[in-house]
Amino acid sequence: MLQFAALFYGMMASFVLSSATRNKREAVANPPILTIFAWGLLSFSAATAVLLLGYIGMKAAGIA
Numbered sequence: 001m002l003q004f005a006a007l008f009y010g011m012m013a014s015f016v017l018s019s020a021t022r023n024k025r026e027a028v029a030n031p032p033i034l035t036i037f038a039w040g041l042l043s044f045s046a047a048t049a050v051l052l053l054g055y056i057g058m059k060a061a062g063i064a
Contacts, residue, residue, distance in 0.1 A: 013041055 016038050023030050030038075058064035
């Protein structure tokens with residue numbers, strides 16, 4: 001299941017970044033759905049980083 005989630009995340013990130021790059025190169029505004037997906041990926045990445053850092057801190061403190 002983790003492999004599927006990592007593959008899905010990677011594919012979505014690749015799609016969003018390539019679409020945004022193409023739109024910038026062609027001087028076209030990004031569609032709202034692309035912006036929503038980009039913010040969603042950013043939020044998911046930030047939340048995952050905070051959770052992992054918290055887990056590492058708990059392991060270091062001997063709590064987890």
